[in-house]
Each structure stands twice: as structure tokens, then as C-alpha cells.
Amino acid sequence: xxxxxxxxxxxxxxxxxxxxxxxxxxxxxxxxxxxxxxxxxxxxxxxxxxxxxxxxxxxxxxxxxxxxxxxxxxxxxxxxxxxxxxxxxxxxxxxxxxxxxxxxxxxxxxxxxx
Amino acid sequence: xxxxxxxxxxxxxxxxxxxxxxxxxxxxxxxxxxxxxxxxxxxxxxxxxxxxxxxxxxxxxxxxxxxxxxxxxxxxxxxxxxxxxxxxxxxxxxxxxxxxxxxxxxxxxxxxxx
Amino acid sequence: xxxxxxxxxxxxxxxxxxxxxxxxxxxxxxxxxxxxxxxxxxxxxxxxxxxxxxxxxxxxxxxxxxxxxxxxxxxxxxxxxxxxxxxxxxxxxxxxxxxxxxxxxxxxxxxxxx
Numbered sequence: 001x002x003x004x005x006x007x008x009x010x011x012x013x014x015x016x017x018x019x020x021x022x023x024x025x026x027x028x029x030x031x032x033x034x035x036x037x038x039x040x041x042x043x044x045x046x047x048x049x050x051x052x053x054x055x056x057x058x059x060x061x062x063x064x065x066x067x068x069x070x071x072x073x074x075x076x077x078x079x080x081x082x083x084x085x086x087x088x089x090x091x092x093x094x095x096x097x098x099x100x101x102x103x104x105x106x107x108x109x110x111x112x113x114x
Numbered sequence: 115x116x117x118x119x120x121x122x123x124x125x126x127x128x129x130x131x132x133x134x135x136x137x138x139x140x141x142x143x144x145x146x147x148x149x150x151x152x153x154x155x156x157x158x159x160x161x162x163x164x165x166x167x168x169x170x171x172x173x174x175x176x177x178x179x180x181x182x183x184x185x186x187x188x189x190x191x192x193x194x195x196x197x198x199x200x201x202x203x204x205x206x207x208x209x210x211x212x213x214x215x216x217x218x219x220x221x222x223x224x225x226x227x228x
Numbered sequence: 229x230x231x232x233x234x235x236x237x238x239x240x241x242x243x244x245x246x247x248x249x250x251x252x253x254x255x256x257x258x259x260x261x262x263x264x265x266x267x268x269x270x271x272x273x274x275x276x277x278x279x280x281x282x283x284x285x286x287x288x289x290x291x292x293x294x295x296x297x298x299x300x301x302x303x304x305x306x307x308x309x310x311x312x313x314x315x316x317x318x319x320x321x322x323x324x325x326x327x328x329x330x331x332x333x334x335x336x337x338x339x340x341x342x
Contacts, residue, residue, distance in 0.1 A: 002323070004213075006149060006182075020269065027271050033321055035234060035290040036269040040177075041134065041150040043141050062149040063268075064180075066292075068234075068321060078216060085217060093147055093182060094217040095116070099232075102306060103313060103322040118327075120263060120296075154291075155248065155264040157255055176263040178294075192330060199331060207261055207296060208331040209230070 001074045005065040005085075006093040009038060013084050019063050022081055026067055029077045032104060037064045044091045068101070115188045119179040119199075120207040123152060127198050133177050136195055140181055143191045146218060151178045158205045182215070229302045233293040233313075234321040237266060241312050247291050250309055254295055257305045260332060265292045272319045296329070 011018040019036050026034045042062035067074065074096065085092050125132040133150050140148045156176035181188065188210065199206050239246040247264050254262045270290035295302065302324065313320050 002325075006147065023269055023271065033234065033272045033290075033319075034270050035267045035292060037151055037265055037292070038268045039149045040152045041137055042148050043137065044147045062147075064149060064151070068323060082217065086219065088219075091147075091220050092217065093215070093219075095182060095213045095215050097116075097211060097213045097325060099323045099325045101321070101323050103310065103320065105314065105316075105321075106319050120261065151265055153263045154266045155251055156262050157251065158261045176261075178263060178265070196331065200333065202333075205261075205334050206331065207329070207333075209296060209327045209329050211230075211325060211327045 001069065001071040002097045002099050003065075003067040003069075003074045003078060004095045004097070005067075006044065006095075007063050007065070007085075008044070008090055009061045009063040011088060011090045011092075013088060018084075018088070018090075019065055021084075022065055025081060026077060029073070029080065031067055031073060031077060032069045034065060034067045037066065039063065044093065068099070071096075071098075115183065115185040116211045116213050117179075117181040117183075117188045117192065118209045118211070119181075120158065120209075121177050121179070121199075122158070122204055123175045123177040125202060125204045125206075127202060132198075132202070132204075133179055135198075136179055139195060140191060143187070143194065145181055145187060145191060146183045148179060148181045151180065153177065158207065182213070185210075185212075229297065229299040230325045230327050231293075231295040231297075231302045231306060232323045232325070233295075234272065234323075235291050235293070235313075236272070236318055237289045237291040239316060239318045239320075241316060246312075246316070246318075247293055249312075250293055253309060254305060257301070257308065259295055259301060259305060260297045262293060262295045265294065267291065272321065296327070299324075299326075 005022065007018055013021060023034045023036060039062035119136065121132055127135060137148045137150060153176035233250065235246055241249060251262045251264060267290035
């Protein structure tokens with residue numbers, strides 16, 4: 001199952017960047033992997049597009065966290081982060097999709113951190 | 115339902131950048147949210163890979179627009195942008211996927227535009 | 229069908245950057261298109277998060293290759309790159325998803341390479 005969490009890049013919780021916090025928790029929870037993709041443009045649940053302002057280069061851009069693992073692990077992980085997401089003052093969107101895993105291979109080296 | 119539109123970052127329609135135009139229309143149509151992701155590499159429907167040139171840093175990169183909403187709204191929105199996409203001189207790819215929404219939360223602040 | 233390959237941006241095979249190599253092979257195999265998205269953060273199969281180091285700006289970030297085509301073509305293409313992925317010393321994740329193609333349009337110009 002694929003878990004996708006759409007948040008803002010500057011959203012914070014307890015003074016920590018939310019997307020980093022979620023990736024750390026995913027790691028702690030022993031999930032297979034997580035990838036954070038940064039968007040260049042977008043709007044969310046309650047966004048209002050203001051002229052010009054919307055296209056200005058700001059630090060706030062949509063951010064997408066993708067986590068792949070078994071359904072049970074994904075849903076159990078989601079329950080641990082749900083209170084945080086629900087209490088935030090920011091909007092967010094969380095979706096799941098079913099997929100097939102063709103290959104999941106552990107590397108001899110660490111993969112995404114050097 | 116998840117709508118995904120693969121276009122080029124420099125594709126334009128009526129002198130406007132296509133991906134911005136689509137995001138604006140999605141906002142006008144009252145869709146839940148849109149996220150634009152910029153790729154670093156790729157090829158599309160009619161692209162020919164030329165030696166070196168392909169890897170050069172150009173402004174044209176693949177761009178992916180993701181929009182999540184109910185099937186009915188998505189398909190209705192797609193019909194409004196389809197003529198534009200079909201008339202363009204550029205290639206594009208539009209796909210839909212079914213997904214489950216675990217959480218859709220409005221923020222007290224605007225989400226992706228500061 | 230959507231094929232997604234999660235690898236590291238610096239993973240190499242035969243002294244070539246893996247993600248470029250895969251995109252070239254996808255082009256050679258006549259697939260409809262490929263898009264490479266670069267992540268900003270993440271961890272994979274065997275990654276260990278080290279304090280600080282994980283958040284340092286390094287060249288190694290998660291990279292996601294997305295390829296859309298018919299199931300038969302996708303699986304046949306996957307078989308051609310599977311030995312490479314399996315022999316690598318790096319971890320990776322390969323998934324497939326079913327999707328509907330609403331529009332696949334060839335451009336009069338090349339799409340992603342200028």
C-alpha cells in the first residue's frame with residue numbers, strides 16, 4: 001500500500017518541520033522507506049489564490065510524502081501521526097492506494113543518506 | 115480519484131504557462147487541491163533523445179500536476195481542460211487512479227500560498 | 229500501468245548514473261514516456277538515520293522514476309532492468325499500479341528535451 005501525505009513545506013509541529021518529523025517517525029516505526037517530493041506550485045484545502053502573490057517565490061510550497069509498506073503497517077503508522085495532522089492549523093490531505101511491489105531490495109550501503 | 119497530468123514545464127497556451135493555467139482553473143472549479151511537481155529528466159510522447167543535448171540543463175523539464183477530488187468533479191474538470199490539451203502542439207499524458215482519502219482537512223491558514 | 233522505481237540520485241551502474249541509464253533504456257524500449265522526480269529527503273531499505281548527517285545537504289537524495297505504458301510493455305521492460313537493479317549494492321523499491329489513461333497525445337515537437 002502507498003500512503004501519500006500532502007502538506008506544506010513550512011508546516012511545523014512543536015517547532016519542528018512537519019515533513020521531517022513524519023519521516024523520522026516512519027523510520028522509527030520500521031517502515032520500508034519514505035520519500036519526500038517538493039512541489040513548485042499548488043493550493044490546498046483552504047488556500048485562496050491572491051493575484052501575483054500566488055506565483056511569488058515563497059518558501060511555502062506543497063510537499064508530498066510517499067511511504068510504501070504493507071497495509072497493516074501503513075494504517076498503524078497513520079494512526080500514530082493522525083492526531084498531529086488533525087491538530088495542526090494547516091490543511092492537509094492523506095490518501096492511500098493499493099499497488100504491487102515488484103522488487104524491494106536492501107542495499108549494502110545506506111540508500112538516501114550518504 | 116487522483117488525476118495526473120504530465121506536461122512540459124515550458125508548454126504554453128495563449129501566452130500563459132500551461133501548468134499555472136491548469137492550477138488556476140482547478141482552483142476556480144473548486145477542486146480540493148492541486149500540486150505541481152517538477153521533474154529533472156524524462157521524455158514524452160514524441161521526444162527524441164539527442165546525444166548530450168538530452169542531458170543538458172534546459173528550462174524544459176517534465177512537469178506533473180496532481181489533483182485529488184471526487185471522480186465526478188475530476189472528470190468534469192478534465193472536460194474543461196481537454197480542448198486545451200488536445201489543441202496544444204505539445205505531447206501530454208493524462209491518467210486517473212482510484213484512491214482512498216484518509217484525511218482531508220481545511221487549514222485555518224491558506225496552505226500553499228503564503 | 230504505472231511503473232515506479234525508487235532509487236538514490238547518486239546510484240551508479242557501470243559508471244553511469246542509474247536513473248539516466250533507466251530512462252535511456254525506457255526510450256530504447258519504445259515506452260510511452262518517463263519522468264524522473266527528485267526528492268528532498270527520505271530513507272530506503274537499509275538506510276540508517278544518523279544524527280544531523282541525515283539532514284545535511286548531500287548530493288544523494290531519493291529519486292523516483294515514473295513510467296506509464298501497457299502492462300505487457302511495462303513488465304517486459306522491467307525484466308530488462310531487473311538484473312541491474314538486483315546486482316546493485318544499493319537498495320531500491322519497484323512498484324506497479326493500475327491506472328486509466330484519459331489522454332495520450334504526441335506533440336509536434338519533442339516534449340521534454342528542447
